[in-house]
Amino acid sequence: MSDSPPSLDPVQLGAYFDLIEVTSLLRHAVEQQLRETGDLSYVQFQLLARLGDSPTGSHRMTDLADGVVYSRSGLTYQVDLLQKEGLVVRAPSPDDERSITVTLTDAGRALLAKVLPGHVEVVSRLLFEPLSRDDVKALAGLLAPVRDHMRSMPSRSAAPRRRKAGA
């Protein structure tokens, strides 16, 4: 029940804090750039980018929400906005009537292309400037397993149907 000390290494603590701080600062900077260049929020950009990466240019709502770590209702709201701007289109999925398939339009692709260079520029300048090529490789090698680990974790309420719901 208590086989771990109630605190983290100083090194761990530093890594954790820096991780949060670096990401916050990066996000903040990127957000400004996206707002200025394409009037997009960070989530909206992430959604467009994910759709643009897909071979079909489409994804289901649920997969998008999980992908960018966002609430379902929040995603509905954001896709509404994107659709109003003509950047994406909603259509019922062919194989599952419950699902909605979101697809990038040409306008969406164009806007993505318009904001990408500036986005890349900010990320390069803020995140990658102080890192050598090997540093980046090391960072990627460190983060990928963590990502996989987190994605494979039960989402903190995955098995509540386990009788009793005890503890």
Added chain:
Amino acid sequence: MSDSPPSLDPVQLGAYFDLIEVTSLLRHAVEQQLRETGDLSYVQFQLLARLGDSPTGSHRMTDLADGVVYSRSGLTYQVDLLQKEGLVVRAPSPDDERSITVTLTDAGRALLAKVLPGHVEVVSRLLFEPLSRDDVKALAGLLAPVRDHMRSMPSRSAAPRRRKAGA
């Protein structure tokens, strides 16, 4: 004007995406834990933690806002909430009448102590479980320079009062 290619290395891209994804997932998990254990949002926890770290248990509003990368008005709102809960106290700064000094109360310290173990547990399980001790050291060594670099950057509009505001 275009001395950098309009795209990132695949390795850079992977590192960037994983960074965002890892932090989003971690934040999400931590948020749930804090909400359940102490009815705190992540920002609120960060604020209490920062105050708890300070030798005096206090900080100026502005420094807190900058520290956690938050808007000034947002910070006012959050400190209001914390004060209503009796977790912090506001007082005018002795040396500068404009500044407000926020100080952690005993109740705040107690709540911090109450949520910390669970917090540490989540971070350990999600972030550090797949990383060896050396991995963590490497990660910290990679992120610290990036943090310093970002903090030293002009905040994207830092020198607009410079005549002409030219590029």
Added chain:
DNA sequence: GCCGCATTCTTCGAATTCGAAGCAGTAGAC
């Protein structure tokens, strides 16, 4: 075929978030 349960998406209300505007207090020029 039919019932119960899970999954998908949306609507709704409440809470949070930000930027712009406003109100002191401070500091430097003169």
Added chain:
DNA sequence: GTCTACTGCTTCGAATTCGAAGAATGCGGC
């Protein structure tokens, strides 16, 4: 001393965010 610009904090309105509840579809056992 006084004027002007700047800093630190709060108020305000608008936009976003989430979770809970609701409506519709799919899936399994029988």
